[in-house]
Amino acid sequence: MSVNKYKIVIPTNDKQIDIPIELKWDFGGRDGGIEDYEKTVLSEVLGIPNDFEVDRFSHNDYQILNILKTSLNYEFYFYNGLPQNIPSANITNYVSSYLTAGFTEKELYYYSKPFTKSFFKLDFYDTTDPVNQTLYFTIILPVQQGLTESVTISTSLPNVDVKKPTMRLDFIGDKEGFFIYWLRKQNFINISQFYMSAKFFNGSTGIYATMVNQPQFQIPNPYTFNGDNYFYYKVNLNYNDKTYQAYRTDNNIQRVGLENNPIVWFEYVNP
Amino acid sequence: MFASCRGVFGHMFQNNWINGVLYMPSFNKQTVFNIYGQPRYKYCDDIIFYNDVNNSFFYRSSPWNGSEFIGGPKPVASTLLPVNIGPQQSDDSANTRQILFPTTILDMGKRDEFIGEICSSSEFEGKYLGNTFMSSSYNDSSDILQLGIISRLVNANWLGQLFNSGAGSINQFFSRSGDRIDGDIAQSFSINSEYQINPFIAGNYADNQIYVGEDTTGPVFGVFYNASGVTNNSQYKNRRALSPGINIYNFTPLLQNQYGYPKTQEVPFYKWLISASNSIFGNELNNWYTSANGNQTGNGFYKQKYQSLDVIGDDYFKTPLMSTGFPNIYYGFITNYDTLGNPVISSPVVPNPVLVGSPNHFYFGLKNGKTALNRFIKLYIDTELE
């Protein structure tokens, strides 16, 4: 500091000198802070990558007579009577056979186009409410899978085996539709319970046949009923061990899809 | 004898099944229209049948009454003709009942030898026979004829008849009706032309395998035929593979697998009646048994699925000496060996009459080298020498 030379004479009163001390300063790292803040804002604006990786969920194992099994069992039944006779129908009117669905023996045996173009469509929703539900994914079960039944295609030939709509899906053998491919993590969509509905697309008629989870004649009002209980099965995913289990919508204890308790679907017939 | 060198002995195939190419003879058809313009056909309905449902002609097969092959009546001359003009009822040169012309399919096995290695399926487990078929299973029979003539010449009775018969001396070879050669020689011709058999040529048979003898009716001639059996591609194994479809892996102990021909068809057969004699070969009067009854299975001709014929289970020639192992194995043709491999001339024949030939005769065409089988060999069989 350079100061002028002043002679200070002792006054009769106190004198006061103002010495200006100039400071120039700034917050340290403010630029860096702004850059960090900029990054934070950018990440909020742009977002972070979401993980859409899917994993393979398999049917959870179970035991029957102390034998460990993993098979997922479906049985589809078609109605062989007249639509107006549903209320008076009985269980024998529901047959697990494509013949009841309108195919001939030869069409089944020779895998004709109408037959091979048919399929079962399993839709997985988040809720049973048809107004608000969201369809998350669909599984197609081809008709080329499944067990067989013996039919006659000619009186001068021995009986032959044709496919029937009873499927035993597993890790080996028929496995189309056995695995559910769903998001690996619950970050993006937090859901672990789905409601599964079923339809059959008939390749010869071009019509979807809706399926219900019990014979229609057993439903109190077979044509006007609350679909929540009858059109769905519940499927619970376990993200820890990548498995799923199926239940009836009204029962969270008894699993379905097992060899001794398959997932049964019955054709719904409009009046 | 001079006549035999001049071709007086001709060969024709009759009364038996032969495998080859299906031949459909042509026929004449006359179309006549009625007043409504609807056609009506005139044709020989002995061999042709018209099906008006699908408007097609079919060749007649064999008379069938719903459960049996009953055969058709033998053709006889009209009673309007003078006596002894045309075929007579008493004339036994024609078959008593006529099976006529049934046809069926023969499964000749895998087309390629390696198909079983590509498709590991039981459908292809049968033995590969494609390289064993020839255009014809016929083997040269001149040696047999020669020996047959010799067998006659060495027989005193026969010679006497020969000299006594004068101009008709050659007829002594044709003891059967209809100018057909003696039955013992005929059966030898037939066996020699079967599929996968040791043919009668020099060196194949020893002297003790040739029989020249006689019985009360005259000379008898026969050959103790055989077929190779022990090696992997033996003739006997090939015959068993052709019918009834058995793969033989080992003879002692017997290891075999019957894959069979499940789609083979049931067809009728004529049998061959061996005359009672002191030898297995019968005598000159061996002949076809063409009645529709008396075949030990009830009325109608003997019937069996064509490729299920089994030399062990069906009415083929058998003697008590035969077994399922060599050297006295059930061959199916007229022969007889004991357990040491020695031919044995006399032995009761059970049953009699017997099946002969089927399904072991093959004939694929008239033109040598241009038959259907030659075409198959050219396309599918590797004939190049390695």
Next chain:
Amino acid sequence: MGIDDGTRIILGSLRNKVSPNVDMMSNVVLEQTQRENIEFDRTADVNLQQLYIDEREASQVFRPTCKFSFIFKNNYIGSTNYAPFKNNLFYTNAIQNAVSATVNPNLPWEGYPQYFEFDFIRTDNNNPGYTQPPNNHLTFVNKSATTYNWTHYMSYAYDNNPNKQLEAVDNKTTASWSWVASDGIPFIISVGSNDSARVISFRCVMPHGLNVNDYVYLSFDYVGERLFLVSSLGDAGFGSEEYIFNITNIGYTGATFNQGVTGTFKKVINDANSGETMSTYYVRRHKILTSSENAVLVKAGFEQNIFNSKSKLETAVLTPNNLTRTSVKEGGQAYTLTFNTDIDITDLIDNQKRPLSELYFTTIWKGYFGWTNPLKEGFTFNLPLVNNQPSPWWNVNNASSDTNLPIGIYFSQTTPPVGPFVYTENLQIGDIIDGDFCEFNSYNQVERVVSNILHKFTFNSLRFNLTGNTTSNNPNQLGYFYRPHKPIVIRSFSDYIEEGDAQLIVGIPNYSFYSNLSNSFRWRDLYDFGFIDDLGNGVDYPFINGKHYPFTENIFRLIPEGSQIGDQFINEIAEPTTDECE
């Protein structure tokens, strides 16, 4: 603020005798300039490509995938009398066995084990008497179809084991070595000083990794000297440069360098700095990162390898149980392996304390059906046969070749139960297993795999006795080999070496090597993801979902012993190719 040195503020009493001391006060004015930030004044350009690069660099999570082409030659015929095995062979002498069985049904049948016993995914889940009742060996669980024969894991090189005991036998001279990994690479002198040649040739049973003008530090000395200059590589044989190195024979006397002398050597780059430039040798050890349940193994579509599958029909009459079936000798399906868990390498370092640059697909033979003995481990130099027999290293009684893998046993479900049958238990996350025999040079910062590790399994002769076994319990049978570890490069180190002074350069990685001689740190940079240099170093895997998706193909060979020459060269002078044009 600066104070002029010429200004002194002193007390009044010190200035003048009678001046009073008075307090002085000065007002310090603090001036501050400021202004408000204006909204939206700051702009930032967002570059999508840069954003992608940044996210990619920041991510340390990997989802590796591997395609396996399984190459297998079913080579060994044996015989068995254990009914479930006997009824499921690929028969080689069926007619004779069937004939013998008519006399004595208890005689063994001969054949190959079917391909199902070796396949990655077993599909014989419905085989009565074997995988299904009645009287079956075990009941097949479909869920375990991918883990009955093999188990798959991810692993990484965790640390080094320099004290691993190793043995080798030279199949040409039958000379043998027994050394620990840190001793280096063994050799035998093939052309010695007593041969009066211009060079002394050292032949190794594994690639030596030397270059001309490198030095070798021998396990013995010549008049106190142990460092020798490599003057040339190889001899006249094709491919011998990798296995033979030569030093100039300057007239060495004595027996030190005589033909037949054995020893070990270590590579030295600079003889003036032998301490820092000498390579170290060790056996790598791997740590498992996933469990067997995490592996998802599926068929790779309809892909087959180039070798056709071989199968045949077994006719009922030629089988012990009189059932017609199709038996499969070899197959050709390809498989794809993924994991349902992510591999996060954030906190992981490799065996050289560097960031991870490689992960490994580790495949272990499980052999749950009990056809085989516990696994043995060795290296490629243990492969060649010795006098047409497996190397003594593989003897069951040689504890050095035992793996440390856990073993399980069980008894069959037949009546009565038969056993015990042994298999390899599943590994758990964190388990340590051995890896390759490696060399690392700190000065060059390069790790080289000297010899791959191999696993070997042999058949349990009590259940399946190989044809040719002269004794019922042969302790050193022929068997199958495979390489358990398949590396996948997830990052690349640079081809060049960085060198720098800590006081002058920032950002020196913590894995760098400090050279006392040059007083500087030496390291190789890690290339960014997506960068590939002129030499092809670098990785550019898909980056999606915020994760890396590395992919590799693995030709997984199950090698029958004796059929593989191995990495040994053929010490033959190659004949020139001649054709009709010459």
